[in-house]
Amino acid sequence: MKKLNLRKILRLGRSVAVASALVASLSAAQAGNMTHDHGIKAGDLRIEGAFSRATLPNQPVAGGFMTVSNTGADPDRLIGGTADFAGRVEIHEMAMSGDVMKMRELEAGLEIPAGATVELKPGGYHVMFMDLTRALEEGQEIRVTLEFEKAGKVEVPLQVGARNAKTMKHNH
Amino acid sequence: MSKLSRPLKFAIFGLLALNLALIAYVTLIAPRMNASVLDTLGRGDYALEMTGGETFTQASLKGAPSAVFFGFTHCPDVCPTTLGEVLAWQEDLGGETPLQVFFVTVDPERDTLEVLTDYVGWVPGVRAATGSAEEVQKAIRAFKIFAQKVPTEDGYTMDHSASVLLFDADGRFVETISYGTDHEVAMGRIRGLLGV
Numbered sequence: 290m291k292k293l294n295l296r297k298i299l300r301l302g303r304s305v306a307v308a309s310a311l312v313a314s315l316s317a318a319q320a321g322n323m324t325h326d327h328g329i330k331a332g333d334l335r336i337e338g339a340f341s342r343a344t345l346p347n348q349p350v351a352g353g354f355m356t357v358s359n360t361g362a363d364p365d366r367l368i369g370g371t372a373d374f375a376g377r378v379e380i381h382e383m384a385m386s387g388d389v390m391k392m393r394e395l396e397a398g399l400e401i402p403a404g405a406t407v408e409l410k411p412g413g414y415h416v417m418f419m420d421l422t423r424a425l426e427e428g429q430e431i432r433v434t435l436e437f438e439k440a441g442k443v444e445v446p447l448q449v450g451a452r453n454a455k456t457m458k459h460n461h
Numbered sequence: 462m463s464k465l466s467r468p469l470k471f472a473i474f475g476l477l478a479l480n481l482a483l484i485a486y487v488t489l490i491a492p493r494m495n496a497s498v499l500d501t502l503g504r505g506d507y508a509l510e511m512t513g514g515e516t517f518t519q520a521s522l523k524g525a526p527s528a529v530f531f532g533f534t535h536c537p538d539v540c541p542t543t544l545g546e547v548l549a550w551q552e553d554l555g556g557e558t559p560l561q562v563f564f565v566t567v568d569p570e571r572d573t574l575e576v577l578t579d580y581v582g583w584v585p586g587v588r589a590a591t592g593s594a595e596e597v598q599k600a601i602r603a604f605k606i607f608a609q610k611v612p613t614e615d616g617y618t619m620d621h622s623a624s625v626l627l628f629d630a631d632g633r634f635v636e637t638i639s640y641g642t643d644h645e646v647a648m649g650r651i652r653g654l655l656g657v
Binding site: 342344345346347348349350351352377381383385388389390391392393394411412415417451452453 | 534535536537538539541542544545546548549576577579580582583607611613614615618620621622623624637639640641
């Protein structure tokens with residue numbers, strides 16, 4: 290009888306997870322193209338599909354989600370931001386390690402490689418709004434000023450979706 | 462066979478015996494071990510205060526099927542999303558046979574009963590539980606949940622298990638719904654649990 294190689298299984302699981310994440314981001318990117326959201330342009334960067342979610346009562350934090358494309362020849366880096374409804378704005382990564390949710394601040398920011406599209410989405414990278422000064426309500430538009438290393442400060446409007454919104458609503 | 466040397470025969474019999482033992486372990490012993498661990502899920506002497514006034518103990522899991530998940534209000538994604546999913550489950554069930562749901566905080570330091578009352582109050586059938594650090598630790602151990610405080614620049618966050626645990630009306634663990642499970646798949650499990 291063949292011995293089960295745990296490490297091999299774990300490795301396989303990880304590749305499957307990476308592959309599904311890739312497929313998910315590809316299909317999400319495609320869905321993004323189909324909305325008539327022309328996004329925000331700042332230098333070589335293009336920001337699309339920016340949204341947040343309505344907060345729960347007493348929820349002191351919220352996530353900001355969007356896709357950032359870099360059409361330039363040089364990498365850029367999302368390093369932080371400010372918003373009038375939050376005490377602090379940080380760039381975070383959420384990751385599932387098995388069944389466990391882990392959240393970390395990306396202290397060096399999030400790289401947007403040249404020619405690449407980076408997706409900030411529920412369950413992954415996100416802009417983290419902390420110490421909220423007011424509740425976010427579905428249907429509102431909120432604004433965050435993001436700071437990129439090269440593109441500088443960029444004001445981005447975010448649509449506030451439902452409490453469990455997975456993407457930006459298709460608004461016409 | 463007679464041509465084989467004695468040590469080789471021993472080796473072959475040894476391997477055969479080892480295989481039989483392995484098969485016996487995999488088919489008979491291991492499932493029983495797993496079953497006994499899972500049967501104790503949720504059992505313990507924890508006693509937490511609950512929104513609505515009752516006390517959350519192992520007895521709370523008896524009488525009706527229930528779902529239990531752990532989280533905290535400073536949670537950016539998983540906990541609000543899960544509560545949103547729970548709302549969608551209850552809406553699909555149509556309110557006649559709501560699932561009883563317990564949200565247990567892993568962050569009793571910040572999640573007081575007052576904070577939690579509004580946090581879960583908008584979802585039918587959901588009650589939240591909190592208490593002293595010691596009682597919350599007891600509950601975390603009883604449900605075999607992973608929860609860890611992680612310091613940040615100006616505070617802390619919590620890493621924690623994100624699955625919803627389903628229990629039958631006798632308080633026995635049935636299965637989990639992991640974070641990100643498709644709505645219809647989750648509904649299938651909940652309907653199965655409730656027998657509707």
